[in-house]
Amino acid sequence: MSPGGTDDDADFPYASAVTSLVALKQARYVREDQPEDGRAYVFYQHMRSVGQYEYFYKALQDDPGIFLTKGAVTEVKAEGDGLNVTVENTILGEDINVDVDLVVLGTGMVPTTRDEAVVNLAYRQGPAFRDLDLFGGYCDSNFICFPYETRRTGIYAAGGVRRCMTIEEAMEDATGAALKAIQSVVAAEEGHAVHPRTWDFDYPDFYFQRCTQCKRCTEECPFGALDDDEKGTPKPNPTRCRRCGTCMGACPERIIGFKDYNIDVVGSMIKAVEVPDDDEDKLRMICFVCENDAYPALENAARKGLSWSPLVRIIPVRCLGSVNVSWIKDAMSSGMDGALLLGCKFGDEYQCHFVKGSELANRRMDNVAESLQSLGMEAERVRLVEIAIDEYDKVPEIINSFVDDVLEMGPNPFKGW
Numbered sequence: 001m002s003p004g005g006t007d008d009d010a011d012f013p014y015a016s017a018v019t020s021l022v023a024l025k026q027a028r029y030v031r032e033d034q035p036e037d038g039r040a041y042v043f044y045q046h047m048r049s050v051g052q053y054e055y056f057y058k059a060l061q062d063d064p065g066i067f068l069t070k071g072a073v074t075e076v077k078a079e080g081d082g083l084n085v086t087v088e089n090t091i092l093g094e095d096i097n098v099d100v101d102l103v104v105l106g107t108g109m110v111p112t113t114r115d116e117a118v119v120n121l122a123y124r125q126g127p128a129f130r131d132l133d134l135f136g137g138y139c140d141s142n143f144i145c146f147p148y149e150t151r152r153t154g155i156y157a158a159g160g161v162r163r164c165m166t167i168e169e170a171m172e173d174a175t176g177a178a179l180k181a182i183q184s185v186v187a188a189e190e191g192h193a194v195h196p197r198t199w200d201f202d203y204p205d206f207y208f209q210r211c212t213q214c215k216r217c218t219e220e221c222p223f224g225a226l227d228d229d230e231k232g233t234p235k236p237n238p239t240r241c242r243r244c245g246t247c248m249g250a251c252p253e254r255i256i257g258f259k260d261y262n263i264d265v266v267g268s269m270i271k272a273v274e275v276p277d278d279d280e281d282k283l284r285m286i287c288f289v290c291e292n293d294a295y296p297a298l299e300n301a302a303r304k305g306l307s308w309s310p311l312v313r314i315i316p317v318r319c320l321g322s323v324n325v326s327w328i329k330d331a332m333s334s335g336m337d338g339a340l341l342l343g344c345k346f347g348d349e350y351q352c353h354f355v356k357g358s359e360l361a362n363r364r365m366d367n368v369a370e371s372l373q374s375l376g377m378e379a380e381r382v383r384l385v386e387i388a389i390d391e392y393d394k395v396p397e398i399i400n401s402f403v404d405d406v407l408e409m410g411p412n413p414f415k416g417w
């Protein structure tokens with residue numbers, strides 16, 4: 001019986017093409033072992049035979065000793081020396097009842113990397129691999145753009161640790177992971193970051209004299225690059241760092257930064273934006289755009305000849321996770337009328353190259369909203385929108401609808417102060 005044997009797939013969240021193939025393989029073994037009178041029944045909820053394995057499935061369909069049908073197994077009971085299986089809702093339109101010697105339940109694959117004893121790493125976030133809880137415990141840090149890379153820099157996953165796969169797939173996968181590992185060793189030797197900021201030689205600097213030991217940076221670093229001492233002061237591990245800037249975005253004291261990307265650098269960019277202060281029709285909005293997905297989407301939109309409101313000024317950022325709320329507060333207190341943040345999709349459609357940057361930024365928006373309201377400004381003047389790299393056609397609508405909403409609210413009441 002292959003998952004899911006009932007109508008409810010929730011019983012088998014890890015069912016996969018591998019499970020289906022193993023069920024077919026077991027049926028084949030029965031026939032090879034008993035070519036004359038051996039019989040195998042495969043009852044399944046979903047049969048997945050991907051790629052060339054479709055031919056294997058078809059070959060078994062042609063074997064008169066193998067019976068395959070979709071159906072829900074509703075009962076298995078002892079009968080005589082054997083077992084009796086009842087299957088309902090089959091594609092034949094009738095219920096089935098068969099006597100068998102052996103029942104084999106197809107089981108899914110579950111990675112063991114959440115088990116602390118498996119890898120036993122010395123990280124503040126615990127000794128196991130971290131995952132997003134979105135993919136059943138599989139530990140790629142970004143399954144679309146950076147397969148093999150776990151959230152532990154320098155440790156690469158292959159085979160069943162990444163997802164359900166056959167032995168052939170796992171062998172090929174191991175080649176990819178080994179190549180990634182070689183790149184990582186070379187990057188460490190040369191002193192620069194691994195993907196996605198390859199060739200970035202800088203590390204975040206901390207001005208510890210002003211650290212309040214709030215632990216936000218250590219808790220939010222997606223790659224476990226920051227441990228902390230018993231007082232809560234961060235202890236950087238530069239070789240684990242991927243230069244995302246999430247720690248910089250998290251720090252309420254604004255004491256974390258890179259030489260070429262820090263609170264002052266972006267703060268100066270904000271200050272350099274001209275804010276018209278005496279013309280109600282010429283409001284000014286700032287737009288922080290993630291360089292990984294959102295910024296290329298804007299570039300593609302421009303290349304395709306799409307345009308958007310000229311009232312907006314764009315500032316690219318490494319990741320929305322690196323956006324410190326002080327930038328938004330500075331922008332609003334300098335008289336800007338709104339701030340838009342464009343970043344990767346989060347939740348089930350997660351695409352952030354730095355794991356949870358846009359999600360963290362979204363959480364920080366509560367803080368921004370409170371600050372605006374305490375100043376008597378509408379919280380809607382700051383908005384975060386998720387966008388994928390291929391959604392360039394949505395760019396004008398996203399920006400223009402934000403601009404229209406801000407125009408409707410009118411100028412920032414603190415403009416010109």
Ligand code: SF4
Binds near residue numbers: 226
């Ligand atoms: S830059 Fe990113 S990876 Fe490096 S310490 Fe900060 S949060 Fe961690």
Ligand code: SF4
Binds near residue numbers: 206212214234
């Ligand atoms: S977020 Fe800033 S203040 Fe808080 S522990 Fe980290 S460095 Fe210190």
